[in-house]
Amino acid sequence: MFDIKTELTTNPKEKPASEVLGFGHYFSDHMFVLDYTEGIGWHDARIVPYQPITLDPSAMIFHYGQSVFEGLKAYVTVDKQALLFRPEQNFRRLNRSNERLCIPTIDEELALEGLKQLVSVDREWIPSAPGTSLYIRPFIIATEPNLGVHPSKKYQFIIIMSPSGSYYKEGINPVKIMVEEQFVRAVKGGTGEAKTGGNYASALKGQEIASREGYAQTLWLDGKGNKNIEEVGSMNIFFKINGTVVTPALNGSILPGITRDSMLHVLKSKGVPVEERNISIDEVVEAYNNGTLEEVFGTGTAAVISPVGELKYLGDKMIINEGKIGEISQMLYETLTGIQYGFIEDTFGWTIRL
Amino acid sequence: MFDIKTELTTNPKEKPASEVLGFGHYFSDHMFVLDYTEGIGWHDARIVPYQPITLDPSAMIFHYGQSVFEGLKAYVTVDKQALLFRPEQNFRRLNRSNERLCIPTIDEELALEGLKQLVSVDREWIPSAPGTSLYIRPFIIATEPNLGVHPSKKYQFIIIMSPSGSYYKEGINPVKIMVEEQFVRAVKGGTGEAKTGGNYASALKGQEIASREGYAQTLWLDGKGNKNIEEVGSMNIFFKINGTVVTPALNGSILPGITRDSMLHVLKSKGVPVEERNISIDEVVEAYNNGTLEEVFGTGTAAVISPVGELKYLGDKMIINEGKIGEISQMLYETLTGIQYGFIEDTFGWTIRL
Ligand SMILES: Cc1ncc(COP(=O)(O)O)c(C=O)c1O
Ligand SMILES: Cc1ncc(COP(=O)(O)O)c(C=O)c1O
Numbered sequence: 001m002f003d004i005k006t007e008l009t010t011n012p013k014e015k016p017a018s019e020v021l022g023f024g025h026y027f028s029d030h031m032f033v034l035d036y037t038e039g040i041g042w043h044d045a046r047i048v049p050y051q052p053i054t055l056d057p058s059a060m061i062f063h064y065g066q067s068v069f070e071g072l073k074a075y076v077t078v079d080k081q082a083l084l085f086r087p088e089q090n091f092r093r094l095n096r097s098n099e100r101l102c103i104p105t106i107d108e109e110l111a112l113e114g115l116k117q118l119v120s121v122d123r124e125w126i127p128s129a130p131g132t133s134l135y136i137r138p139f140i141i142a143t144e145p146n147l148g149v150h151p152s153k154k155y156q157f158i159i160i161m162s163p164s165g166s167y168y169k170e171g172i173n174p175v176k177i178m179v180e181e182q183f184v185r186a187v188k189g190g191t192g193e194a195k196t197g198g199n200y201a202s203a204l205k206g207q208e209i210a211s212r213e214g215y216a217q218t219l220w221l222d223g224k225g226n227k228n229i230e231e232v233g234s235m236n237i238f239f240k241i242n243g244t245v246v247t248p249a250l251n252g253s254i255l256p257g258i259t260r261d262s263m264l265h266v267l268k269s270k271g272v273p274v275e276e277r278n279i280s281i282d283e284v285v286e287a288y289n290n291g292t293l294e295e296v297f298g299t300g301t302a303a304v305i306s307p308v309g310e311l312k313y314l315g316d317k318m319i320i321n322e323g324k325i326g327e328i329s330q331m332l333y334e335t336l337t338g339i340q341y342g343f344i345e346d347t348f349g350w351t352i353r354l
Numbered sequence: 355m356f357d358i359k360t361e362l363t364t365n366p367k368e369k370p371a372s373e374v375l376g377f378g379h380y381f382s383d384h385m386f387v388l389d390y391t392e393g394i395g396w397h398d399a400r401i402v403p404y405q406p407i408t409l410d411p412s413a414m415i416f417h418y419g420q421s422v423f424e425g426l427k428a429y430v431t432v433d434k435q436a437l438l439f440r441p442e443q444n445f446r447r448l449n450r451s452n453e454r455l456c457i458p459t460i461d462e463e464l465a466l467e468g469l470k471q472l473v474s475v476d477r478e479w480i481p482s483a484p485g486t487s488l489y490i491r492p493f494i495i496a497t498e499p500n501l502g503v504h505p506s507k508k509y510q511f512i513i514i515m516s517p518s519g520s521y522y523k524e525g526i527n528p529v530k531i532m533v534e535e536q537f538v539r540a541v542k543g544g545t546g547e548a549k550t551g552g553n554y555a556s557a558l559k560g561q562e563i564a565s566r567e568g569y570a571q572t573l574w575l576d577g578k579g580n581k582n583i584e585e586v587g588s589m590n591i592f593f594k595i596n597g598t599v600v601t602p603a604l605n606g607s608i609l610p611g612i613t614r615d616s617m618l619h620v621l622k623s624k625g626v627p628v629e630e631r632n633i634s635i636d637e638v639v640e641a642y643n644n645g646t647l648e649e650v651f652g653t654g655t656a657a658v659i660s661p662v663g664e665l666k667y668l669g670d671k672m673i674i675n676e677g678k679i680g681e682i683s684q685m686l687y688e689t690l691t692g693i694q695y696g697f698i699e700d701t702f703g704w705t706i707r708l
Contacts, residue, residue, distance in 0.1 A: 024501025027412060053416070054408045057514050058381060062407070062495050065419045065551025066558065102558040137501060141416050147378025147491060147516060149588060151558055160411050162501060184543030187577040189536060191556045197419025198552020200503055202545045204420065204456040208505070223541040224578050234503055 002045065002113045004032075006121065009049035018129035021165035023302070028125035028134070028161040032114040036104055038153035045110060047118055050160065056145035060152045066142035067197045068097035071301050072258075074119050074134040074161075076126050077342025082119055082354040085340050087136075088112055089258045094138060097194035102151040103140055111138065111157070118159055120354055131166025133340075135302075167303045172325050172333065174309030177232060177298075178215035179281060180206040181314065185230065187223030192230070192253030207233055215312065217298070222253060227280045235298030235306060236260035239284060240328055242292040244273040251278070259299040259336070265348060266335050272328065281313055288318045295326030304340075305333040356399065356467045358386075360475065363403035372483035375519035377656070382479035382488070382515040386468040390458055392507035399464060401472055404514065410499035414506045421551045422451035423493035425655050426612075428473050428515075430482040431696025436473055436708040439694050441490075442466055443612045448492060451548035456505040457494055465492065465511070472513055474708055485520025487694075489656075521657045526679050526687065528663030531586060531652075532569035533635060534560040535668065539584065541577030546584070546607030561587055569666065571652070576607060581634045589652030589660060590614035593638060594682055596646040598627040605632070613653040613690070619702060620689050626682065635667055642672045649680030658694075659687040 009029045016026050027050050034045045060066055070090040075083045091108040098105045115136065119126070126134040138159045142152030183206040186192025191199055206218040219237065222228040229248050231237055236257040238247045245267055250256050267274045287293040288311075296308035309323035320326075325333075338344030339351060363383045370380050381404050388399045414420055424444040429437045445462040452459045469490065473480070480488040492513045496506030537560040540546025545553055560572040573591065576582040583602050585591055590611040592601045599621055604610050621628045641647040642665075650662035663677035674680075679687075692698030693705060 024412065027410075031411060050411070052408045053411050053413075054406045056381075057385060057404070057407050057512055058378065058491075058516070059407075061416065061551075062421065062493060063423055063491070063551060063554070064558075065421065065553075065555035067416065067419065067555070069417055100559060101555055102562055135501070137412075137417070139416060147489070149554055149557075149561075151562070158411055162412070182543060184541055187538055187541040187544065189538030189577060189580075190541065190544075191552070196552070196555060197415075197417060198545070198550070198555050199419075200417070201419035201421070201455055201550060201552050203503075204418075204505055205454060207503075208456055223543060226543075 002110050004045045004047060004114055004117055006047040006117070007049065008121070015125065016163065018127045018132050018165065021127065021132065021163050023164045024135065024162050026163055028122040028163070030118060030121050032118045032159040034106070034114070034157040036155040036157070042104070042106055042157070045114055047114070047121055055143055058145040058147055060142035060144050060146060063147065064142070064149060065198045066101055066103065066152055067140060068094060068101055068103060069137060069139035069195055069197070070094045072136045073301060074126050074136060075340045076128040079342060081342065082123055082126055083340065083342060084119065084352040084354070086258055086262070086350045087115060087352060090138065093195065093256065093258070097196055098140070100191055100194040101196055103155060106157055115159055116354055118161065122161060125161060125163055127163045129166070131168060133164055135162045135164045137162065172305070172307060174307040174323055174325055175216040176214065176310040176312070177217050177219050177308050178210040178213060179311065179313040180210070180218045180220055181226065184223040185220040186253040188252045190223070190253060193250070193255060195255060203233060219311065221281060227282065228278050229281055229284065230254045232298045234302065235300035238263065238297050238299065239279065239293065240295035240326065241287045242294070244275055245328060246275045246277065246279050248279055249276045257299060259301055259304060262336060262350065263299050263332050266332055270331070285313065285318070293318070293320060295328055296320050297326070297329045304336050305329050356464050358399045358401060358468055358471055360401040360471070361403065362475070369479065370517065372481045372486050372519060375481065375486065375517050377518050378489065378516050380517055382476040382517070384472060384475050386472045386513040388460070388468070388511040390509040390511070396458070396460055396511070399468055401468070401475055409497055412499040412501055414496035414498050414500060417501065418496070418503060419550070419552045420455055420457065420496035420506055421494060422448060422455055422457060423491060423549055423551070424448045426490045427655060428480050428488040428490060429694045430480050433696060435696065436477055436480055437694065437696060438473065438706040438708070440612055440616070440704045441469060441706060444492065447549065447610065447612070451550055452494065454545055454548040455550055457509060460511055469513055470708055472515065476515060479515060479517055481517045483520070485522060487518055489516045489518045491516065526661060528661040528677055528679055529570040530568065530664040530666070531571050531573050531662050532564040532567060533665065533667040534564070534572045534574055535580065538577040539574040540607040542606050544577070544607060547604070547609060549609060557587060573665065575635060581636065582632050583635055583638065584608045586652045588656065589654035592617065592651050592653065593633065593647065594649035594680065595641045596648070598629055599682060600629045600631065600633050602633055603630045611653055613655055613658060616690060616704065617653050617686055620686055624685070639667065639672070647672070647674060649682055650674050651683045658690050659683050
């Protein structure tokens with residue numbers, strides 16, 4: 001149906017042991033590539049040996065940041081099958097990012113087919129130790145060699161894959177998170193809801209400040225009033241207040257996380273009351289003060305769930321659930337990883353087995 | 355004093371005729387390169403033949419937008435010398451951008467020396483037809499091959515140069531500019547005052563809408579209240595209202611333009627009243643309605659001055675100075691280009707002759 005040429009490597013790399021994996025250091029033997037040229041469109045889909053990219057120094061990606069990316073994972077199930085989790089959602093979101101960044105949209109079906117073939121070719125690169133997975137990074141870069149500020153006339157869409165270690169080697173440890181007051185990640189009307197490099201570059205400074213003070217991540221407030229809660233570095237954020245789970249509504253400046261969406265479905269299916277709405281940092285502080293802030297957790301592809309044990313705002317430290325993982329966080333973690341590793345039945349139709 | 359190795363090309367390119375130049379299409383024979391490695395610092399300054407950059411597909415520039423750049427020009431003066439205009443200001447600004455983007459700062463003196471040597475090596479690439487110049491693009495990209503979101507441990511600082519045609523081939527034509535109401539370029543606390551790729555990527559969408567309606571550029575309002583005027587696509591903006599020249603103050607979300615700064619100095623030296631302060635779009639509309647909006651112009655390295663003949667806001671069109679260039683705009687253009695091409699004495703100490 002799709003014409004995807006495959007050129008296999010003649011020089012396969014050695015696969016690293018699962019203990020040394022970490023995140024984003026090692027890459028599999030092959031990559032998927034698709035080119036765009038104005039007037040021709042996207043063309044020349046192919047799987048080739050993992051190899052460097054060679055670009056003119058004037059290539060637009062080096063100057064004007066026109067890029068988008070995605071992040072998802074392939075898992076080995078208990079019955080030894082390769083499994084993808086909601087990959088079509090990633091390509092749908094990639095296309096929404098494309099629209100914001102003036103990048104021509106891709107054929108989502110072709111991308112999915114390319115991904116499936118790539119994972120099949122590098123099937124042995126999916127690590128199988130508990131908690132490990134193959135992280136998948138689709139991305140698009142502007143490659144036209146030209147210094148004019150305008151949408152590029154050439155792009156490359158590439159998928160690379162990186163075997164990753166277990167996020168929680170010693171059990172799920174809640175993290176400490178710091179509310180950023182000075183720097184802003186995104187604002188309504190900006191690029192916050194797109195997955196584009198500039199958002200991450202802009203977030204580094206806040207992240208640096210947080211790390212220096214011993215915090216794992218930054219909690220971003222909205223750029224307009226510095227009051228409404230947006231999201232954490234690379235996770236969406238949830239608060240359980242007085243029995244109800246609240247998460248910021250998709251207001252245009254936060255990333256519509258696929259884990260976030262999955263959690264909302266799981267919560268609803270279990271009958272837990274959930275609300276997607278604006279939530280201000282003041283409301284969280286108030287709930288903390290009157291003892292109704294029961295759980296705080298981040299959600300994202302990398303960690304699935306990251307319980308927050310401490311939240312710092314304006315010099316004050318809020319210790320949540322005595323710094324331990326909460327019941328809802330635990331249930332969500334088990335449900336989602338259960339579906340992803342195939343030991344819980346996927347009643348949502350989220351998984352694709354290869 | 356600085357150890358800069360030079361490797362000359364054995365294969366010089368043909369220089370394009372000045373009529374075909376345009377902007378950012380052609381590049382000179384050499385480039386300056388400086389590497390950064392964590393633990394070593396910036397090292398290995400060199401001038402090499404202009405050549406492609408080869409990076410791993412996981413190089414951070416392709417994913418997280420950690421990059422900064424600059425733009426300045428070299429001119430041939432009436433007495434046939436190569437001249438640089440305030441280049442030290444560009445490297446100072448580059449370092450301020452570096453700080454915001456968590457990129458290690460460079461040695462500004464080394465960068466300036468590298469630039470001078472590069473321009474000398476490619477001296478013949480500075481075009482000499484009236485209004486032409488050699489556009490200079492210093493830039494820094496994050497090159498560490500790693501998908502973790504953190505400041506890169508490796509960078510390249512590169513300077514490339516592009517002979518550019520005259521911005522005003524048929525005399526200075528005022529442009530039409532549209533105020534953007536929906537999209538936002540930058541917000542206080544964000545990266546607006548840094549010269550980083552993400553700001554330009556984020557601005558493409560507004561620019562696309564403006565072009566579609568026949569407007570040359572977008573006028574950006576602040577991200578917090580969508581009321582205060584910030585800047586134009588790649589220019590700072592000035593309003594002459596009732597004899598006083600007003601330009602938005604450097605509030606943290608606009609680029610501190612070097613042309614802007616130069617214009618302020620020229621205006622003060624000529625005794626023209628100037629104000630750097632917040633100015634809202636409402637104030638501009640009011641001045642237009644009561645007949646005191648006398649001139650509007652943008653300032654930037656590319657065009658020096660770009661008079662605005664029409665400004666569109668909320669569906670209403672304001673025609674400024676009957677769509678013609680104003681007296682102050684004309685004076686500023688002549689003064690600055692006079693200094694840059696060496697036919698007016700540089701009483702400000704802004705120029706470096708090589
Ligand atoms: C800024 C940001 N927010 C949220 C998320 C979570 O999104 P997802 O659940 O799709 O991984 C990410 C993730 O990868 C992110 O970069
Ligand atoms: C966003 C933006 N504002 C203003 C300017 C003008 O700055 P300068 O006068 O230093 O060229 C530029 C230009 O290059 C720019 O990109």
